[in-house]
Amino acid sequence: MMNKRIINYNEKKVIVARQIMILNMESAPENVITEWEKMYPKDIDRVRDNTELFDWMxxxxxxNNVKSCNALLARVRNKQEKILRTKCKYIGYGAKLVDCPKNELAKYIIFTRGKKYSGNYNSMCCMIGRIREDLRLKEKEQ
Known part of the structure; x- marks a missing residue:
């Protein structure tokens, strides 16, 4: 892809595709760019020349149609939840998919006794990394 990757790329591209379907627009690159920019303006420089994305869209x-798009979105989110659960198992945490809006990124929580964090898939992966690093440092101190 490009030198800087788009965070939550797989989930975002399905959400944008769904929006284009609902608006009954053509999947032309300019429409993809316009809708992506409305939903995820911070990504736009990485979307403009992404021919791989335009071909996929x-x-x-x-x-596909909106129904099959919803099904793919659910699969992407379930896969992300499974990855979070697996990563959490190693640090003594649990993970759960808690909010699945159709036009926004899903929300997940990671939790253990007394601590709970929530956010999108990427932010929870980053949090797991920070927790893992904290645990590693605590082990070194002992």
């Missing part, structure tokens, strides 16, 4: 929108 055109094929996906041509071969």
């Amino acid at each position: 055109a094929k996906f929108i041509r071969n």
Whole structure:
């Protein structure tokens, strides 16, 4: 892809594709850019020249509808939840998918006795990394 990757890319591209379908727009690159910019303005410099994304959008929108798009979005989110659960198992935490809006990134929580964090998939992966590092440092101190 590009030198800087888009955070939560797989989830975002399905959300944007769904929005284009709902608005009954063509999957032309300019429409993809416009809708992506409305939903995720911070990503726009990384979207403008992403021919891989435009090709994926055109094929996906041509071969799907809103219902199948919703199903793929659910699969992406369930896979992300499973990855978070696996990562959490090693640090004594649990993970759960808690909010699945159709036009926004899903929200997850990671939790253990007395502590709870929430955010999107990427922010929870980062939090797990910080917790893991804190645990590693505590072990070194002992």
